[in-house]
Amino acid sequence: TGLDALTGLPEYRNGGLLYDFELMVPRDATFASRAHAVDEPEIVEWRALTVTGLDLIADGVRQALGLSEADFPLARVLEGGTWAAGRRVAAQRRPPGGPPPFAIQSDGTVF
DSSP, X not given: OOGGGOOOOOSHHHHHHXXXXXXXXXXXXXXXXXXXXXXXXXXXXXXXXXXXXXXXXXXXXXXXXXXXXXXXXHHHHIIIIIHHHHHHHHHHHXXXXXXXXXXXXXXXXXX
């Protein structure tokens, strides 16, 4: 079906999880204090690193479980892990409700 070939979505739950666990640390200490346009280099880089980070997480989970990419596609890692963990960690770090770690100005066409 090609499910194992899908790319992870670089949105606030996945990218926020990597940000919250400091797997990605902004070079600019004021990064989270202001809103960013989706085409700013920092946001483009954050999104690209999120896709790469999700692939690395998926590889680690598969290795720990002894499963292949076909048996445990990225979609399972996202659904069963990073989305839920991203929401939970965000709620702990930014109550109430766990909003995204920083604001992105978007018209809804880019997650």
